[in-house]
Amino acid sequence: MEAPQKKFVATQVLLPIAYGSEETEVVTLVDVFRGGGALVKVASVENDIQIECSSGVKFVADTFISDCESQIFDLVVLPGGMPGLERLQDCKVLRKITEAHAKEGRLYGSSSEASAVVLEKWGLLKGCQVDGMVTTSQGLGLTLDFSLSIAEQLFGKKILNEELSSLMVPRGWNKCEVAKEEYNVDDWSLQNIPQVLVPIANRSDEMEIVVVVDVLRRAKANVVVASVEDSLEIVAARGTKIVADRLFKDAILSNYDFIHLPGGWYGAQKLGSTEQLIDLLREHAESNKAYGVVCAAAVMLDTKGLLKGKKATTHPHYSNKLSDQSSVNVRVVIDGKLITSFGTGSTMEYALSIVEKLFGMERANEVAEAMAFSYP
Incomplete structure (x- = not known):
């Protein structure tokens, strides 16, 4: 029995x-x-x-x-x-x-x-x-x-x-990690308030959405969260229900200085299948406008040819899928106007690095200090 x-x-x-x-x-x-x-x-x-x-x-x-x-x-x-x-x-x-x-x-x-x-x-x-x-x-x-x-x-x-x-992958998870590397240094500063687009989908990673939005809004960027789904409400990777500001089809009628894509393997695949978004990212790359991704979203960009000739990082679970793996042990990688991040645990570092590039180190330190976060 x-x-x-x-x-x-x-x-x-x-x-x-x-x-x-x-x-x-x-x-x-x-x-x-x-x-x-x-x-x-x-x-x-x-x-x-x-x-x-x-x-x-x-x-x-x-x-x-x-x-x-x-x-x-x-x-x-x-x-x-x-x-x-x-x-x-x-x-x-x-x-x-x-x-x-x-x-x-x-x-x-x-x-x-x-x-x-x-x-x-x-x-x-x-x-x-x-x-x-x-x-x-x-x-x-x-x-x-x-x-x-x-x-x-x-x-x-x-x-x-x-x-x-x-x-x-929190700080200190792997002692051989490098905190940040930058290649082909470029000036991201703007005369106007930065306009930021954050496309999201069902099963996007919630921390990789929210931490970036929170940090950039604290820095006084104008951030629009846009759903690529048929409704404003999405269900993120861990089941968090997030309500976007606009549908993506409406949000793209405006111009943006920076586009951030969250990870979450299935959410990233959905973003990658949104043709208007990929076209917009290609326009950004061709116009030398800034864009960035966290975790699995880097693999999606690589498959779309949007990491060609660029150094990038991604989560260790996906690092063998990147064409160029020379920087995959780095938590945050900046190459020209592209920024990529290791994973969920490095999202805060990634977001503050964006603030530093758009607004300068003084603003990044102010935001970090207000959050009791040690940066850089």
Whole structure:
């Protein structure tokens, strides 16, 4: 007789969001925990299921916080961002859930200002970065490290080291990596406010969309997120529902100084099959306008001939697919008006490098400092 199979119970994570929550923190938390196999519920504390975050990125939550009141979670984690934190703090249902969660000795945490604004005022913070069942983070720029720290507690070191770190490629993941290289140095500076286009598709990588949009908007670029699908709402690689600003067919009626393509293998293939987008990228390359890609999107560009004669990098899982592999161990590569990035974990470095090229090092340092991120 066959032994009964043990039923697998997935880790349950609650991630509440509000108007003005910090989008980079939200997607980083979702990406890491879902990458580790957790079931993450993104719950709106508002009366609307669609939430506009602090830099204007719009998410569609999975559920309302009221629907989570009777559920038991392994982790409750709060993102930062103002005025989102004040709205989280004022949510009676969320406070009730979190207080009961803490009383039962379950894991909870907060990113950046959420510690002082919410947990401290609820009497749930002891003031340490990692203290028993409480994990906190000092700022937005440390959200990936914060998420991976909690992931180690949730899933163990084996999953962290063998799966999550190799997937996310955070700083320090591989000691032989080079941080950044630049070839054929070119001037990207503009007289006007940079106009940036970010095309997205179903299964595009959410962090590689949102981190770039967040950073460039903080630098005061005008960023348009455009869906190549039939609707504004797309479902990203880890299931995050993102609402674009425009449909791509409408967005391309305007002119852009920079085009950013996120990775995510299947999302990149969809972008690559959008003929108008590829034509636009070819026009950019021929006109010596700047464009960039993260992770798997570099492989797609290579197949379209848009990396010809250029140094580029991509995720280690895909590096053998690039025609020129001489720079694949570099986290960020700039060659003339093309910039490519290693993977999800180097997206912040990539985004700040774009800010540096468009606005100068002083602006890049200002944005990085505001996010508590060490750059360069």
